[in-house]
Amino acid sequence: MEYYPYIKAFHLIFVITWFAGLFYIPRLFVYQIEAFHKPSPEKEILGKQLKLMAKRLWYIITWPSAVLSTIFAIWLLILQPFWLEEAWMQVKLTFVLLLFIYHLKTHQYFKQLQNDVVKKTSSFMRLWNEGATFILFAVVFLVILKSAINWVWGLIGMVVLGILIMLGYKIYKRIRENSPS
Numbered sequence: 001m002e003y004y005p006y007i008k009a010f011h012l013i014f015v016i017t018w019f020a021g022l023f024y025i026p027r028l029f030v031y032q033i034e035a036f037h038k039p040s041p042e043k044e045i046l047g048k049q050l051k052l053m054a055k056r057l058w059y060i061i062t063w064p065s066a067v068l069s070t071i072f073a074i075w076l077l078i079l080q081p082f083w084l085e086e087a088w089m090q091v092k093l094t095f096v097l098l099l100f101i102y103h104l105k106t107h108q109y110f111k112q113l114q115n116d117v118v119k120k121t122s123s124f125m126r127l128w129n130e131g132a133t134f135i136l137f138a139v140v141f142l143v144i145l146k147s148a149i150n151w152v153w154g155l156i157g158m159v160v161l162g163i164l165i166m167l168g169y170k171i172y173k174r175i176r177e178n179s180p181s
Helices: 004-036 042-079 081-085 087-114 122-128 131-145 151-178
Strands: none
Touching (some): 004 042, 004 122, 042 081, 131 151
């Protein structure tokens, strides 16, 4: 068990890099969608560069991090199977499942934009970008507090966080509309 902290450290490192990719890729989607509506040649120049950036982020950082964090998580659970009996861990794993669904849906958006199929607005992608934030907050609080009872307070906190993010988004949108540069 002396290697348990090392496995845990690697799990955490890859969770962090996974979330870094999930935080940044929707921002690239915003730029891709906005570039798609620009006139030529700006549209083609920006589009090509943003596709390359998204492809590298997605396949070199985000996907490998998702896979490696999962491998290390499974390894940790094999070494400490009693965690699976804890209510907080069961709630956490539910959020991890939501994270995978979010990741796969983001992959769908990635594939569409790589093929110049724009089905969503840049405003939608700005909001989509917050999905990983909610999941991160939930998982971190569950892991730190290790309590499903405190989950009620966590849920209230997430609702408040959601309201604050929406208010911030509306204020930001209003500022952008008033000064587009």
